[in-house]
Amino acid sequence: MKGSAGPFRRFSHVKYYAMKTTFIFWFAFLLLTGLQFYSCKEDCTPPLGTAYKLEIPITLTPAQDTFHVGDTITIVSSFSNCMYEKDLDQFFTIENWQFFPTSKVSEISSNPAKSAMLDFNIIIDSIYDYEYFYYANNEVDLSGEYLNQSNIYDLKYRLIPSKTGVYHFRHLVDLDFIRSQTFIGKCKNERVEAFVNMNEDADNNIHYLSLSPDPHYNTWILIKPELRFHKFGGYCFVVVE
């Protein structure tokens, strides 16, 4: 009996696996098709390039190319939650976000250029979470977070130069600092970049970079000034006695 039952058992074994494979195949197919259908229904506007580029306005006043030691330079970046996307030429409502800016200043008349935030006295109202950040390589920046009040994102501070030199100021905003932030109209898994607009698209004395002996400034940045200078709110100025 054992012998006669063998072939039947083998057939049953094959049939079982065929059914199981078919079931798993169709289960997975329907699941993935459903997922794709779901993703196609996503109500969003994809970025034109490889990321959304949210414009962050900032002003440096007075917008002059030469300051004296002891002058006051005022930095203001204040904008509503209705933010402009450059490539799409479209506004998005960016509610309850956390924006994490960093302000850097380099003295560029030497090679290599030097971190120079400590060449300035800083005046910041205590309502702002913005303070010195010391790095392992002894560089120093200002870093913190925009104040979000009544749908206005706000940051203000003053720089008072205490030394002479040629300076390159920039203002970065790391939108990847917290990964879970999104907004209505944003497609899933698309990146968001900040594009800092200093003084409404002014040239911001970029020509001073070419005077620097540091090739990072006199060559590398100038190859793509829009992406390497203006995108980060670049502004150059000289401080004299």
Next chain:
Amino acid sequence: MSVKVESERGRFRGAVQNFANVWEWAITIKDNAGAIAGSVFNNIAINYHIWTAQGSQAHRFWGAATANNALHEFHDFAVADGIASPPLHLSIWLSRTRIIGFALMKNFLSASAATDAILNGLLGSAFLASLLDLITGGFVQSTWLNIAAPDVMIGTGFQQSDQLKQLAYHEIAHTSHFVQVGSLYWLDVIEAEVGANGWGNENSDDAGRIAVCESWAEHIGMTYAHRSYFTNTSIGETFEARTERRVNAKPNHVPWGLHHDLLDGVVDPPTRVVDHVSGFTNAQLFNTLNNTVINPEQYRSRLIQLHLGSTSNTEQQVNDLFNSY
């Protein structure tokens, strides 16, 4: 003469389009670079410049060249750091539209086990959207896993080499970590991340494992991007500077600034983290992250047990740093 993006360390696949070029899913990326006449040629350099049309051949070749460079550089960096090199013969898929990646390690796991891990974690996960580049043609489930699924997927939807390299280093760091922790651990990583729709949040199932694995990969990705690019980056500063300022990727989840804080000599502003720790090495951190470490708490405990004595830090300082994340 042709350029095939393949070595014993890995081979790279990637299609120009999903359906029109289905055959490209399975084959190694190859560029027919032209004809040259002569006897013997060595060290012929071919540059693949940045693309302008997403999904073009130029994009495909640029992505392959950049990711291939990242793989070889990672091997060098890993040796220098004393961490495990990635396993050989990695199968790497390059997506032309994505800017994320994953490390499935399919060839190092059984297809059925990997399938089970995915299905266990699935339950409506949109994370699979990042896999759809591969599966929209109809290859499904274990059939798809056997034929098309890669060990690593790297999105090449960037227009800056340094950002693609950073992602590539991140994903390759997962493969190095896989060598350390083994298959069973990695199946749990797959299940957790599929279930959490990626990195999830602090309440996701097995969130601790996600936090450990992703924060380590991001730390290595940023560290190696810094070594490759130093000041000339597309992010307006060095990758190291950005890493030093980071805390958690999400609230109480994925402490991607932690590993660097264990190494560096920086006292961070107390409003961020309590960091009076320095002097650990990447080799020590990697050695700590074995298959018994499935959350940051176990990472802290094992790091203190194994390596605190070789540094000048106190146990309280290490505890304070971990507790502030």
